Amino acid sequence: MSSLPLVRYARLEDVSLILRFIREAAEEQAPGAKVAATEDSLSKTLHFGPPSESRAETGTRFAWALLIYSPDEQPAGLLIYYHNYSTWMAAPGVCLEELYVVPEYRRLGYAQILIETMASAAEAAGCIKMDWVCLLDNKRALRFYEKLEAKRMEDWVVLKVDKASTEKLAARGKQSE
Numbered sequence: 182m183s184s185l186p187l188v189r190y191a192r193l194e195d196v197s198l199i200l201r202f203i204r205e206a207a208e209e210q211a212p213g214a215k216v217a218a219t220e221d222s223l224s225k226t227l228h229f230g231p232p233s234e235s236r237a238e239t240g241t242r243f244a245w246a247l248l249i250y251s252p253d254e255q256p257a258g259l260l261i262y263y264h265n266y267s268t269w270m271a272a273p274g275v276c277l278e279e280l281y282v283v284p285e286y287r288r289l290g291y292a293q294i295l296i297e298t299m300a301s302a303a304e305a306a307g308c309i310k311m312d313w314v315c316l317l318d319n320k321r322a323l324r325f326y327e328k329l330e331a332k333r334m335e336d337w338v339v340l341k342v343d344k345a346s347t348e349k350l351a352a353r354g355k356q357s358e
Contacts, residue, residue, distance in 0.1 A: 188249045189247070190229070190246065191246035193229050196224050197220055199259060200218060200219070202256075202279075210316060226242060227243075228243075228244065231302070244278060246260070247299065249291050249294060249295055258286060258292065267309060273307060274308045277311060313326075
């Protein structure tokens with residue numbers, strides 16, 4: 182048994198663990214919020230294995246999941262990321278969508294290991310940036326991200342269009358074709 186945690190890309194058989202971690206993260210961030218993700222939807226939309234093995238598999242697979250295991254081989258955390266694009270730089274980037282570390286493994290460096298692993302994959306893919314959002318009231322996470330040299334985008338606001346509004350916009354877009 183190693184004395185170091187192990188990070189690896191998720192495999193199809195990890196879907197139930199990924200969903201469990203997503204639900205635990207959601208419960209912490211927004212208690213009582215409904216998680217619509219299912220094992221089936223995750224199995225259809227996540228890449229499995231490292232990017233080098235799954236890059237050709239695009240279309241309905243949008244994100245990669247990294248799992249971290251404690252030295253005693255217990256599942257300890259999850260990071261999900263996907264590729265984005267910088268128009269100003271005409272170059273790819275990655276967006277960290279979910280970062281969750283099981284409470285008993287926090288403050289042991291696991292989140293940093295996950296982010297560093299994502300950064301390594303981003304660099305290998307030619308990415309020039311990493312983006313993510315954080316709840317304003319999560320002061321501990323914000324301090325941690327600042328130590329990683331992440332910068333707050335004070336002049337920017339995160340916007341979101343939900344599924345129903347997306348459908349309305351799409352319907353109007355189809356009418357103008």
